[in-house]
Amino acid sequence: MLKGVVSMVGGGASGLGRATVERVIREGGRAVICDLPTSQGAKVASELGDHVLFAPTDVTSTADVEEALALCKEEFGRLDVVVNCAGISMAAKVFNHNKKLSHSLDDFKRIQTVNICGTFNVIRLSAALLAENEPDADGQRGVIVNTASIAAFDGRIGQAAYAASKAAIVGMTLPIARDLSILGIRVCTIAPGLFNTPLMMSLPEKVQHFLGKMTPFPGRLGHPDEFAMLVQTIINNPMMNGETIRLDGALRMMP
Numbered sequence: 001m002l003k004g005v006v007s008m009v010g011g012g013a014s015g016l017g018r019a020t021v022e023r024v025i026r027e028g029g030r031a032v033i034c035d036l037p038t039s040q041g042a043k044v045a046s047e048l049g050d051h052v053l054f055a056p057t058d059v060t061s062t063a064d065v066e067e068a069l070a071l072c073k074e075e076f077g078r079l080d081v082v083v084n085c086a087g088i089s090m091a092a093k094v095f096n097h098n099k100k101l102s103h104s105l106d107d108f109k110r111i112q113t114v115n116i117c118g119t120f121n122v123i124r125l126s127a128a129l130l131a132e133n134e135p136d137a138d139g140q141r142g143v144i145v146n147t148a149s150i151a152a153f154d155g156r157i158g159q160a161a162y163a164a165s166k167a168a169i170v171g172m173t174l175p176i177a178r179d180l181s182i183l184g185i186r187v188c189t190i191a192p193g194l195f196n197t198p199l200m201m202s203l204p205e206k207v208q209h210f211l212g213k214m215t216p217f218p219g220r221l222g223h224p225d226e227f228a229m230l231v232q233t234i235i236n237n238p239m240m241n242g243e244t245i246r247l248d249g250a251l252r253m254m255p
Ligand SMILES: CCCCCCCCCCCCCC(=O)CC(=O)SCCNC(=O)CCNC(=O)[C@H](O)C(C)(C)COP(=O)(O)OP(=O)(O)OC[C@H]1O[C@@H](n2cnc3c(N)ncnc32)[C@H](O)[C@@H]1OP(=O)(O)O
Pocket: 089, 090, 091, 092, 093, 096, 097, 098, 099, 148, 149, 150, 151, 156, 157, 158, 159, 192, 193, 194, 199, 200, 202, 203, 204, 206, 207, 210, 211, 253, 255
């Protein structure tokens, strides 16, 4: 049950973030979708009804995130849960001998900026609104769930930039949970394996096929709502804090 819970979902217009918004609404909560102006955020919000708002947001922008938080407070009066799903990916070898090509430094920086700095920016700005909540019997005021990837641990050929960004999210989970514990805000990270989303579909067919066969059980891509189910579990279990949870069907990616 997420009845009455107000959430803000970075990257909520697509894939895992959208599935999270849909589950929050199904379970009686409300949501603010924070996604790019060019995303499907407005369409998704209108399809899901009055309990969902769209805040055009680049998660790397202080002004955008502050505006999204102000909209949340104005329209819903509070914020209980932040889910950071916004993220991008790219693949390139650090040096491709076939093509005599070094990895673009700009591409490397772009991935870190969105995935690490975007996640950090949403956390650092939303903590104040979460902290305004009346504490529950445990003293809890809010929950933050971030999204890493199994690439943080099993990064493949071509995934230096992406894996680095996801390992950083894993690395900052515990210190941020420690920072915010005094306020009663829990922080966890999910490291998904392979899920059937538009981002995954951007992979070359050969890589998708190769990886899909790799998941021991179930031998398939995950359904985005299976990610959202774990978000709900984290929200509902007061003892889950400061940890990264793999959600991957026992997949350990090969090189
Ligand atoms: C249109 C390209 C878009 C790429 C975007 C990638 C987005 C990744 C989405 C991730 C979504 C989130 C998923 C997640 O968090 C969980 C995961 O991490 S799933 C793992 C995803 N896997 C990857 O990201 C692998 C990325 N690597 C590659 O795609 C390639 O290695 C790379 C593009 C970096 C290099 O390929 P290429 O330039 O072709 O290198 P070569 O010229 O050396 O290729 C020689 C030869 O070998 C084949 N090959 C190269 N890399 C791989 C590989 N990783 N797996 C299988 N085969 C590979 C290549 O196709 C050539 O074969 P030919 O027969 O000669 O064509």
